Amino acid sequence: MRIGELARKTDVPPRMLRYYEEQGLITPRRLDNGYREYDEYLVDRVRKIRGLLDAGIPTRIIGAILPCLGQTSAIVVDDPDPELRAMLVEQHDKMIERIAFLEQNRDALTRYIDAMDHAAATGD
Amino acid sequence: MRIGELARKTDVPPRMLRYYEEQGLITPRRLDNGYREYDEYLVDRVRKIRGLLDAGIPTRIIGAILPCLGQTSAIVVDDPDPELRAMLVEQHDKMIERIAFLEQNRDALTRYIDAMDHAAATGD
DNA sequence: CTTGACCTTCACATGGGTGTGATAGTTGGA
DNA sequence: TCCAACTATCACACCCATGTGAAGGTCAAG
Known part of the structure; x- marks a missing residue:
């Protein structure tokens, strides 16, 4: 295309x-x-x-x-380049960090939104 | 400080x-x-x-x-602003997307690194 | 009192991702 | 054949996060 x-x-x-x-x-x-x-x-x-x-x-x-x-x-694994491996591990670790961080904030947002909805439903 | x-x-x-x-x-x-x-x-x-x-x-x-x-x-929930809520939901959804995406790629990297290590350990 | 480590503001620069427009070539249909 | 829609390259410009440096104020220790 x-x-x-x-x-x-x-x-x-x-x-x-x-x-x-x-x-x-x-x-x-x-x-x-x-x-x-x-x-x-x-x-x-x-x-x-x-x-x-x-x-x-x-x-x-x-x-x-x-x-x-x-x-x-x-298929792709043929040269066991240690530098490449280190870099991949580094990025892997960063992703894990990012995921944990985003999960935290996702949960915080969930709680906040729920609280908003609850407040709107009960009092005003 | x-x-x-x-x-x-x-x-x-x-x-x-x-x-x-x-x-x-x-x-x-x-x-x-x-x-x-x-x-x-x-x-x-x-x-x-x-x-x-x-x-x-x-x-x-x-x-x-x-x-x-x-x-x-x-503490903070006092004005039930619907615009704010919409924005929070939007960001919340984006976070969920990002998390899912990063998890996928984290797993892909895990697999690749494992494959590298396995290749290094067995053949050469 | 001076020196050095800290702080202030301001300004200019850079790098990465992105938008936009100019100019021009290709293609397919009315 | 001509027009519309696509493509190409190139250049300029923008936003945003960040670096860097100048010129100067504050403060504590020697």
């Missing part, structure tokens, strides 16, 4: 798709026109990129860990 | 503490010198701000939800 369709499917503007390409996160083929041609699997990939960006992870890091996030992890 | 001590305790540079103040996230008292004086409870608050920023939440939103994240939620 071309860039417009991918943009529609992922709700990510073409401008950003080109930017992610520039950052090395996606590498579409080119048609004879020069038009970018995206494979279907890139839809998922772009969604993943968006999620990671929204979670505050910069493209540099995304580029590094993206190849390791596929469900078919068995 | 003054800004330097708070900076040390929270690992957030003074520059950023002033910035958060400018954004309305913290409001320290002033000594007769003009020096900022921070209460102890602001340590936690700054840590919360950092966590939210790290999670990709902009200061504008942080300012809006921060008053609702205290553990003493019972």
